Amino acid sequence: MSFNRCARIHHRAFLSITGPHSTQFLHGILSTGPPQSSPRGGFFTAFLHAQGRVLYDAFVYRHPSNDDGYLIEFDSRPSQAPPLLSLLKRYILRSKVKITDVSDEWDVWAAWGDGNNNEVSDRKWRWSRSGAVEPLWESEEWPWGGVEDRLLIRDRRAYGMGRRRVISKGLKPPESANHDVVSYADYTLHRVERCIPEGIDDITPLQAFPMESNLDIMGGLDFRKGCYVGQELTVRVYHTGIIRKRIYPIILEHINAAGVESNNITALSPGMDIITVQSGESREVARPRPSGKLLTTVGNRGLALLRMEQVEGPNRSSFSLNTDKSWRLTPFRPSHWPPPENPTS
Known part of the structure; x- marks a missing residue:
């Protein structure tokens, strides 16, 4: 039985950047890449504010018709x-x-499943004392792809994410011939299950910090490539700070008035406050101060920004929504994350 899927990704726009200085121009703005020498391909990255907060998470592709350009x-x-x-x-x-804005020319699709595995063993990790991590690619091949097929990227943000392809507006990708074409909600569930925050609902512009949003784990930060907008604070946190929050995947349960647990849950609004719930002597006592934020949800799965010590520490907390204590949120550490023990500088 095949489990290959593909879906068009909504809410995406495209800018074309061309000209002989394109690579140097992006190098001074983006949090990763672009590669200064061959092989050149696409990659995942971010635009940061001067104070180090995230403005946009983004993918960069080689331009389809300009050797010096990018999408x-x-x-x-x-x-x-x-x-x-x-x-x-x-x-x-x-x-x-x-x-140039070329959003009316292009669509982006994701493909994942049996025929799109990127479960390769060429990734190791470098830790900093702050808790930030970097994926280290051992293969000489450009890890994100896009070298020969300029508009195709291997989505290396997490194992199993598959591939991401840009095609002309209104067309279907070649994967649609042997993949089930599914909905955008199916793609959202696919990334949520792998703890991949994406877009403004998960990485709130001008509020989110890059490491708290897992950009380091996803390969979207380069701590050594030199100066770029937002680099000073990002590198300072890497060397001397402490990362106290991260985005975690969660399982949602709702207990109705009859005390029955339900997993048949409609999507909740991003940005809702999450609180910790402590066991009292005769009842559960909720802390009034928010402990985190609810982000994207799909059915009984979701993402949430939470304090790491409350999720992974020795005294793990129970979580609920501040607006409705009948919600139970259970976060967990993704299996593909690097092991947390023994970080070194």
Whole structure:
């Protein structure tokens, strides 16, 4: 039985960046890449604010018709972040680059399953004393792909994520011939189950910090490539700070008035406060101060920003929603994350 799936990803926009200075221009803005020498391919990255908070998480592809150019894929929904096109134009100065909105030309699809496994053993991890981690790629091959097929990326944010492909607007990808075409909700569940935050609901612009949003684990931060916007605070946290929160996958349960647990749950609104619940002598006592934020949910699965000590510490907490104590939230550490013990600088 095949479990191959593909789905069009909603809420995505595209910018084209061309010109002889394109690589150097992006190198000074993005939190990773682009590669300065061959092999050159696509990659996952982020745009940060000068104070180190996230503006956009993004994918960068090689331009389909320009050897010096790139396509940038990002969340198109309005947010507190400035529009990406106007933001990038501020940085052009004397750089020989041209930036164009080409969102009406392209769609992006994800494909995953038996035929899209990227479960390779070329990844090790480097720890910092702050708790930040870096994936280390041992293979000489560009880990994200996109070298020969410019508009195809191996989604290395987590094991099993599959591939991501940009195609002309309104068309279906070649994977649709031997994959089941499923809904955007199926893709969302696929990434949520692998603890992959994506877009403004999970990585709140101008509020989210990159390591708390797991950008380091997902390969979206480079702590050694030199100066870029937001780099100073990010590297300072890496070397001297302590990461106290992260986004975790959660299982949701609702206990109705009859005391019956239910997993038949409709999506909840992102941004709801999460509180810890301690066992009292005769009843459960909820702490009034929020302990985290609920992010994307699909059915009884979701993502939440929580304090690490309350999820993985010796005295693990129980969690509920501040607005309705009948919700039970159970977070867990993803199996593909690097082992937490013995971090070294």
